[in-house]
Amino acid sequence: MGEASYPAASLAAYTTAVAVTVVAILSQYFVPQLLPALRPVYAGLVPDLLVVYGIPILAFLALVGRGPLRNYVARTPRAAVEGLRWYGAMSVLGLVSAVVIVAVLNAIDPAAVAQLSKLSPPLVAAESDPWFWVGFSFVIGLIEETIFRGWVFGYWLDRDPAHWVLHAVWTSALFASVHLYYGSTYGIASSVAFAELFFAGLGFAFAVRYSRGNLLIVGLLHGAHDSLSFSTLVWKPWGADLYYLLILAGAIVFLIVYLQDRPRETPMIPWEPGPPAGATPPGTNPAIVWPPPPQGYDRPPLPSPPPPLGPPPPMG
Numbered sequence: 001m002g003e004a005s006y007p008a009a010s011l012a013a014y015t016t017a018v019a020v021t022v023v024a025i026l027s028q029y030f031v032p033q034l035l036p037a038l039r040p041v042y043a044g045l046v047p048d049l050l051v052v053y054g055i056p057i058l059a060f061l062a063l064v065g066r067g068p069l070r071n072y073v074a075r076t077p078r079a080a081v082e083g084l085r086w087y088g089a090m091s092v093l094g095l096v097s098a099v100v101i102v103a104v105l106n107a108i109d110p111a112a113v114a115q116l117s118k119l120s121p122p123l124v125a126a127e128s129d130p131w132f133w134v135g136f137s138f139v140i141g142l143i144e145e146t147i148f149r150g151w152v153f154g155y156w157l158d159r160d161p162a163h164w165v166l167h168a169v170w171t172s173a174l175f176a177s178v179h180l181y182y183g184s185t186y187g188i189a190s191s192v193a194f195a196e197l198f199f200a201g202l203g204f205a206f207a208v209r210y211s212r213g214n215l216l217i218v219g220l221l222h223g224a225h226d227s228l229s230f231s232t233l234v235w236k237p238w239g240a241d242l243y244y245l246l247i248l249a250g251a252i253v254f255l256i257v258y259l260q261d262r263p264r265e266t267p268m269i270p271w272e273p274g275p276p277a278g279a280t281p282p283g284t285n286p287a288i289v290w291p292p293p294p295q296g297y298d299r300p301p302l303p304s305p306p307p308p309l310g311p312p313p314p315m316g
Contacts, residue, residue: 013063014155018174021056021147025178028052053143060151068154069146071213079214083207085257087221088250090203094196095247101192112189120193121181122226123233130233137230141223142216148175148201149208150215157209164209172201200225 028048032039041047106113119127126133148171156167176197182190204218211217224246232239 008067008158009064009155011159017056017059017063018152020059021152022174022178024055024059025052026180029180029184053147056147057143060147064151064155068158068213069150069215071211071215072146072150073216074214075211076214076216079207079211079217081253081257082211082214083204083217083221084250085254086203086206086210086250087200087218087225088203088247088252089254090199090206091196091247092251094199097195097199098192101195102189105189105191109188112187115186115189116192118185121185123230126230127233130230133230134227134234137226138220138223141221141226142219144175145204145215145219145222149204149218153205154208154213154215157213168202168205168209172198172205175201 028042028051032042041051102113102116122133152174153167153171156171157164160167176194179193179197182193182197186193200222204222207218207221208215225243228239228243228246230239231242235242
């Protein structure tokens with residue numbers, strides 16, 4: 001897609017769309033309990049998706065527009081590198097934070113850590129048809145990245161690009177916080193899941209920024225992340241291995257790009273003796289006599305510094 005210019009939506013319109021999105025996603029946690037008549041809506045896959053994702057998409061289209069999505073598939077080859085490297089780097093940070101949190105919880109409340117042995121709610125829901133979710137994860141990944149990295153975060157890439165890191169942080173925290181089912185399942189140990197969700201969202205936000213708006217790659221990476229999680233239901237020994245292999249591949253790409261992009265010092269040139277006194281160096285004008293080197297040196301003297309480009313200083 002091109003770089004067409006779109007008018008930025010007002011902050012009020014954007015805030016309304018974000019609020020509608022949060023309410024629509026969180027409605028699945030409280031509406032069935034408050035309004036039993038609506039339970040069938042949330043019990044069915046298609047009606048639930050229409051509420052949880054359909055309402056936010058309509059809200060953003062109506063209030064914000066397609067501007068933040070204009071580079072959805074732009075620069076895809078470069079976006080693949082950016083997506084892999086930031087997904088890998090931030091996922092490693094997420095795993096490190098998870099290890100630290102588990103160590104702290106184990107010292108404070110070992111019983112809380114034991115809660116992590118439970119299957120997550122999405123995996124429980126997918127047990128009846130895991131292969132469907134292995135494939136459908138890519139659809140969900142593209143939808144969630146369109147909403148959160150496309151509109152929620154992408155809006156600020158246009159409106160406030162100088163502070164994009166700040167917006168990447170708070171939008172990633174928002175992304176993690178709407179996954180309330182982890183809190184109800186793991187209690188205080190859900191901080192492990194929320195930390196990993198936060199860093200994954202942060203990696204996707206960095207990838208979108210450095211690819212200048214490409215959402216296709218982060219959507220596919222999001223889908224691959226979830227798909228490999230669901231694959232553990234059918235490939236118990238391999239699913240987790242493939243998941244960590246994807247993170248490792250991303251981390252390697254991050255290191256390669258970092259080593260290529262970092263500033264390099266000017267290499268030292270090996271010293272070679274200059275020509276003998278009175279000799280004409282190769283490639284020079286033979287009409288110019290090569291000056292003899294100073295006493296104690298075997299090389300020609302360094303040239304004098306060039307004169308200043310400005311006017312001479314006034315005489316006193």
